[in-house]
Amino acid sequence: MPERNLPENGGAVVAALAQRGVALSDIAAIVHDLQSKHCPGLTLDDCLESVRKVLAKREVQQAILTGIAVDVMAERGMLPEPLLTIIVDDDPLFGVDEILALAITNVYGSIGLTNFGYLDREKPGLLARLNAGGRNSREVHTFLDDLVAGVAAAAAAKIAHGRGPRHTARRPAP
Amino acid sequence: MPERNLPENGGAVVAALAQRGVALSDIAAIVHDLQSKHCPGLTLDDCLESVRKVLAKREVQQAILTGIAVDVMAERGMLPEPLLTIIVDDDPLFGVDEILALAITNVYGSIGLTNFGYLDREKPGLLARLNAGGRNSREVHTFLDDLVAGVAAAAAAKIAHGRGPRHTARRPAP
Amino acid sequence: MPERNLPENGGAVVAALAQRGVALSDIAAIVHDLQSKHCPGLTLDDCLESVRKVLAKREVQQAILTGIAVDVMAERGMLPEPLLTIIVDDDPLFGVDEILALAITNVYGSIGLTNFGYLDREKPGLLARLNAGGRNSREVHTFLDDLVAGVAAAAAAKIAHGRGPRHTARRPAP
Amino acid sequence: MPERNLPENGGAVVAALAQRGVALSDIAAIVHDLQSKHCPGLTLDDCLESVRKVLAKREVQQAILTGIAVDVMAERGMLPEPLLTIIVDDDPLFGVDEILALAITNVYGSIGLTNFGYLDREKPGLLARLNAGGRNSREVHTFLDDLVAGVAAAAAAKIAHGRGPRHTARRPAP
Numbered sequence: 001m002p003e004r005n006l007p008e009n010g011g012a013v014v015a016a017l018a019q020r021g022v023a024l025s026d027i028a029a030i031v032h033d034l035q036s037k038h039c040p041g042l043t044l045d046d047c048l049e050s051v052r053k054v055l056a057k058r059e060v061q062q063a064i065l066t067g068i069a070v071d072v073m074a075e076r077g078m079l080p081e082p083l084l085t086i087i088v089d090d091d092p093l094f095g096v097d098e099i100l101a102l103a104i105t106n107v108y109g110s111i112g113l114t115n116f117g118y119l120d121r122e123k124p125g126l127l128a129r130l131n132a133g134g135r136n137s138r139e140v141h142t143f144l145d146d147l148v149a150g151v152a153a154a155a156a157a158k159i160a161h162g163r164g165p166r167h168t169a170r171r172p173a174p
Numbered sequence: 175m176p177e178r179n180l181p182e183n184g185g186a187v188v189a190a191l192a193q194r195g196v197a198l199s200d201i202a203a204i205v206h207d208l209q210s211k212h213c214p215g216l217t218l219d220d221c222l223e224s225v226r227k228v229l230a231k232r233e234v235q236q237a238i239l240t241g242i243a244v245d246v247m248a249e250r251g252m253l254p255e256p257l258l259t260i261i262v263d264d265d266p267l268f269g270v271d272e273i274l275a276l277a278i279t280n281v282y283g284s285i286g287l288t289n290f291g292y293l294d295r296e297k298p299g300l301l302a303r304l305n306a307g308g309r310n311s312r313e314v315h316t317f318l319d320d321l322v323a324g325v326a327a328a329a330a331a332k333i334a335h336g337r338g339p340r341h342t343a344r345r346p347a348p
Numbered sequence: 349m350p351e352r353n354l355p356e357n358g359g360a361v362v363a364a365l366a367q368r369g370v371a372l373s374d375i376a377a378i379v380h381d382l383q384s385k386h387c388p389g390l391t392l393d394d395c396l397e398s399v400r401k402v403l404a405k406r407e408v409q410q411a412i413l414t415g416i417a418v419d420v421m422a423e424r425g426m427l428p429e430p431l432l433t434i435i436v437d438d439d440p441l442f443g444v445d446e447i448l449a450l451a452i453t454n455v456y457g458s459i460g461l462t463n464f465g466y467l468d469r470e471k472p473g474l475l476a477r478l479n480a481g482g483r484n485s486r487e488v489h490t491f492l493d494d495l496v497a498g499v500a501a502a503a504a505a506k507i508a509h510g511r512g513p514r515h516t517a518r519r520p521a522p
Numbered sequence: 523m524p525e526r527n528l529p530e531n532g533g534a535v536v537a538a539l540a541q542r543g544v545a546l547s548d549i550a551a552i553v554h555d556l557q558s559k560h561c562p563g564l565t566l567d568d569c570l571e572s573v574r575k576v577l578a579k580r581e582v583q584q585a586i587l588t589g590i591a592v593d594v595m596a597e598r599g600m601l602p603e604p605l606l607t608i609i610v611d612d613d614p615l616f617g618v619d620e621i622l623a624l625a626i627t628n629v630y631g632s633i634g635l636t637n638f639g640y641l642d643r644e645k646p647g648l649l650a651r652l653n654a655g656g657r658n659s660r661e662v663h664t665f666l667d668d669l670v671a672g673v674a675a676a677a678a679a680k681i682a683h684g685r686g687p688r689h690t691a692r693r694p695a696p
Contacts, residue, residue: 082186093508109579116465269632284624451617
């Protein structure tokens with residue numbers, strides 16, 4: 001996609017997330033939980049701005065659109081076996097979801113990795129809801145919960161980079 | 175999937191590759207081209223054995239089955255836009271295919287990376303055919319050519335690891 | 349290194365870890381904490397065996413030997429600035445330690461990523477001790493704590509792969 | 523490092539590269555060779571600007587400073603065995619150099635991977651010189667040649683992203 005299409009795809013990503021039950025403010029809340037103790041004065045608006053910047057990256061958009069498409073096709077039973085069962089069951093040994101999430105998390109460097117792992121294991125807030133929805137009903141969120149954790153981890157890393165090691169600087173970095 | 179299902183999924187992967195026009199002997203030929211000058215006496219059978227060992231890895235199977243499933247759904251027009259156009263056109267700025275291929279290539283460590291990049295750029299043999307088929311017809315091989323290059327690069331790395339830096343040892347390593 | 353040198357380097361890695369205060373049984377205890385609730389009957393000996401298999405991989409040995417060498421040189425003040433201060437202070441924005449740890453964690457696929465992130469954030473047992481030693485004294489463990497977390501995460505992933513999604517199989521996979 | 527120190531470390535990176543015989547214009551020339559056929563009108567100055575932007579990233583600076591420090595210590599015989607011999611000999615099975623280079627290449631997404639692999643195998647221009655210097659003399663460039671290839675690949679990916687799939691847009695993207 002040429003650069004001029006990025007806003008359009010940005011909109012496509014926000015719409016795709018919304019259709020799957022994910023509001024950007026939910027992701028911003030996860031980021032705030034992760035970073036507020038390190039960054040006094042950090043607001044939810046700061047976190048939302050950081051989430052938006054992560055979602056403006058082409059690599060991030062591609063990973064989210066691809067992962068959600070696979071979830072949806074699994075939900076509709078349109079994948080071939082054995083892949084269908086692996087994804088519908090959210091097999092803990094399936095790793096492609098983590099691979100896509102890692103590509104998102106790395107957008108602001110490897111320091112996002114720690115937060116991604118923490119979120120993926122502890123599943124605070126929205127993540128627990130997605131995970132439960134995926135396991136108890138006909139919804140499939142095998143990719144989605146990892147993708148959202150990846151976006152939150154990247155947004156937290158972006159804030160950390162912008163504030164420096166002592167988190168005293170005021171302006172997030174570009 | 176429990177370990178006992180691995181042979182079954184191994185069969186699923188070989189069948190999925192065959193349905194998309196890829197024989198294991200084609201991949202073995204690429205591996206032989208890559209490694210024979212470094213490993214005098216390397217046979218096509220050695221290469222085929224190495225390809226089979228790569229395809230026995232769960233991580234590799236998952237990446238291949240997922241990538242081919244996305245190709246097939248793109249071919250059938252079943253993906254949402256803008257993802258459908260990006261994948262059908264094999265947009266050079268789409269990077270999710272390389273991400274999955276990298277997960278394959280890394281199965282035997284990062285030394286496979288160099289061969290993957292070389293294959294992905296030069297597209298010898300089968301890879302050129304897949305790429306041309308994908309660009310000129312209704313076939314979509316956006317993921318497949320990268321996945322096959324990833325398998326060949328990993329199989330070559332496995333041979334290199336088994337023979338050591340001077341490639342004099344006879345037995346591939348486990 | 350030819351394959352026949354692997355045992356030798358395996359010994360070099362165990363010795364390098366011991367010199368830095370890390371016993372394999374400490375790593376095995378972390379693995380046991382991670383996996384025992386998912387794998388009833390898992391023993392410390394099972395975990396130790398899995399740690400040893402991770403440490404037998406060339407890629408893992410190289411990452412550990414390189415990371416420890418950089419820690420030691422930082423301790424002796426032998427690195428140039430600004431790198432010396434970044435590593436001695438364990439700057440939270442330094443990401444090369446996570447990059448090396450990720451290469452270890454990925455040896456058994458991306459499912460190790462979640463445990464790595466959790467360990468790196470929660471720092472149970474040995475990891476807290478390494479981290480405190482590095483921050484309060486003249487010891488530098490900037491790489492070491494991440495490398496150990498990476499080994500533990502990979503060993504846990506290996507156990508999970510061996511036991512399958514329901515963790516009922518008895519024998520770890522190769 | 524707080525954001526305000528980035529220019530300082532940027533200077534440190536340029537100086538460290540210069541001390542090891544690498545001018546930014548040499549890297550720009552590699553980028554131009556990679557991209558000029560896809561981007562009519564691309565100038566060496568465009569490529570130099572892209573190289574500078576890659577070198578302004580903290581993650582890139584950290585990887586370069588760490589890798590060069592290890593090369594220098596190997597040159598001075600200050601690393602422990604068996605790591606010293608592995609790095610002085612530029613053992614083809616050593617993969618930590620590729621791991622650091624990959625962290626650089628990924629700064630603008632995974633599309634840089636292909637060019638990295640190509641450069642690492644074909645070693646055009648400066649890269650051949652670094653490789654030969656490292657193999658024939660007392661210089662050690664085990665990390666440096668991969669790091670430089672990683673920077674060139676990332677700079678080429680940045681140009682490709684900025685110009686879109688048909689490379690007709692005039693302004694590189696941020």
